[in-house]
Amino acid sequence: MQFFGGSDISPSPPAPTAAGHNANVMYMFNRNGVCLFYREWNRPLRTLNPQQDHKLMFGLLFSLKSLTAKMDPTSADKGNLGVPQLPGQGCSFHSFRTNTYKLSFMESPSGIKIILVTHPRTGDLREALKYIYSLYVEYVTKNPVYAPGSPIRCDLFNTNLDQYVRSIS
Amino acid sequence: MSRASGPRSGDAIFASVERVNAELFTLTYGAIVRQLLTDLEEVEEVNKQLDQMGYNIGIRLIDEFLAKSNVSRCVDFKETADMIAKVGFKMFLGVTASVTNWDADGTCCSIVLEDNPLVDFVELPDTCQGLYYCNILSGVIRGALEMVSMKTEVTWTRDMLRGDDAFELQVKLLKQVPEEYPYKDDD
Numbered sequence: 001m002q003f004f005g006g007s008d009i010s011p012s013p014p015a016p017t018a019a020g021h022n023a024n025v026m027y028m029f030n031r032n033g034v035c036l037f038y039r040e041w042n043r044p045l046r047t048l049n050p051q052q053d054h055k056l057m058f059g060l061l062f063s064l065k066s067l068t069a070k071m072d073p074t075s076a077d078k079g080n081l082g083v084p085q086l087p088g089q090g091c092s093f094h095s096f097r098t099n100t101y102k103l104s105f106m107e108s109p110s111g112i113k114i115i116l117v118t119h120p121r122t123g124d125l126r127e128a129l130k131y132i133y134s135l136y137v138e139y140v141t142k143n144p145v146y147a148p149g150s151p152i153r154c155d156l157f158n159t160n161l162d163q164y165v166r167s168i169s
Numbered sequence: 170m171s172r173a174s175g176p177r178s179g180d181a182i183f184a185s186v187e188r189v190n191a192e193l194f195t196l197t198y199g200a201i202v203r204q205l206l207t208d209l210e211e212v213e214e215v216n217k218q219l220d221q222m223g224y225n226i227g228i229r230l231i232d233e234f235l236a237k238s239n240v241s242r243c244v245d246f247k248e249t250a251d252m253i254a255k256v257g258f259k260m261f262l263g264v265t266a267s268v269t270n271w272d273a274d275g276t277c278c279s280i281v282l283e284d285n286p287l288v289d290f291v292e293l294p295d296t297c298q299g300l301y302y303c304n305i306l307s308g309v310i311r312g313a314l315e316m317v318s319m320k321t322e323v324t325w326t327r328d329m330l331r332g333d334d335a336f337e338l339q340v341k342l343l344k345q346v347p348e349e350y351p352y353k354d355d356d
Contacts, residue, residue: 033351
């Protein structure tokens with residue numbers, strides 16, 4: 001999905017200066033809308049308080065997903081707009097791009113949503129998000145003192161994530 | 170553009186994950202059950218505790234399963250049961266299970282294990298006849314399925330430690346919970 005049409009992105013934001021400054025923000029939600037994780041690498045402007053910001057992001061994804069499923073021309077079985085779907089049911093989107101950023105989205109069947117906001121010229125990040133999911137598995141779910149469903153505070157996860165995100169182009 | 174590839178096979182994943190010595194695994198599990206029997210005294214309580222422990226493992230294990238198996242959706246209960254048996258058991262226990270005894274509406278089936286590494290050295294003494302030694306497994310399945318929105322009831326219908334010819338878990342789908350918008354309008 002692309003907003004503002006085509007590849008002509010204008011006005012164009014500064015080109016990524018060097019590898020490692022492509023990612024802006026990352027969010028992670030569970031199925032209950034709890035923001036498990038929020039990390040910011042480059043976000044010059046903040047207009048909302050964090051709770052509102054997280055809620056808005058979750059709401060955007062939730063609505064966009066049900067809209068994309070509703071508009072699916074290939075499937076007859078889509079129900080009414082806004083009617084809850086089973087996770088994994090219906091189609092979903094994986095990214096959208098505006099003139100100033102690109103948002104990539106992944107949802108696991110267990111309801112973990114990973115959202116990565118990057119520079120608009122970054123490529124397909126579906127594999128990258130899968131990799132981040134596997135980092136989450138390694139460093140968060142396997143951490144015995146992490147309580148599932150609570151905000152993530154694992155240094156190992158942060159370090160590995162930072163390191164990986166720097167390599168995203 | 171690289172398309173998402175299909176689910177990986179249980180064998181492929183099993184070959185690529187780190188493994189522990191089977192005896193260490195079996196004996197560790199044995200030690201846990203032994204300790205629970207000492208602490209809780211009642212066999213019924215031990216069954217419950219094992220199931221709860223399994224549940225707590227299951228709700229974490231599901232993410233590892235999904236990440237490594239590349240499964241992207243679990244909507245159909247039949248497919249899901251097949252996945253558990255063919256990929257899940259292979260990946261985490263190194264054994265393959267089969268799915269049988271489907272009921273007419275496809276909401277209840279049996280997972281049959283011919284081989285079960287948990288019970289390698291086990292014989293139930295007379296005092297523990299009511300014990301479901303592998304009850305942790307039913308908890309794991311229940312927990313994992315709950316995380317993909319399937320409320321299930323998992324019970325043992327055959328147990329080799331009680332003289333049956335295989336291990337059989339009956340998995341009954343109670344309901345599938347759709348994903349709802351979690352916030353109220355006013356908060």
